[in-house]
Amino acid sequence: MKKAVALTLAASSLFLAGCCTTHQATVWEYKTVTSDSDVNQLASQGWTLAYVVPLAGFARDALNFERSQLRYVMKHPKQ
Numbered sequence: 297m298k299k300a301v302a303l304t305l306a307a308s309s310l311f312l313a314g315c316c317t318t319h320q321a322t323v324w325e326y327k328t329v330t331s332d333s334d335v336n337q338l339a340s341q342g343w344t345l346a347y348v349v350p351l352a353g354f355a356r357d358a359l360n361f362e363r364s365q366l367r368y369v370m371k372h373p374k375q
């Protein structure tokens with residue numbers, strides 16, 4: 297019985313210790329660029345493409361668009 301109580305106490309202590317530790321979230325830095333060459337340049341520096349944002353009016357004719365109508369949002373861990 298004493299052994300079971302001791303094991304339960306040890307397990308609960310480890311559980312509580314795990315819950316109390318802080319977790320560090322990554323803080324991101326963002327840049328918006330307009331050309332493929334800028335995307336490639338930032339990618340070579342370790343930036344990743346987060347998402348692509350169409351300009352206003354893009355939704356009206358989604359099949360006929362030019363690359364100049366897009367904005368690329370790049371992300372990188374803040375240093």
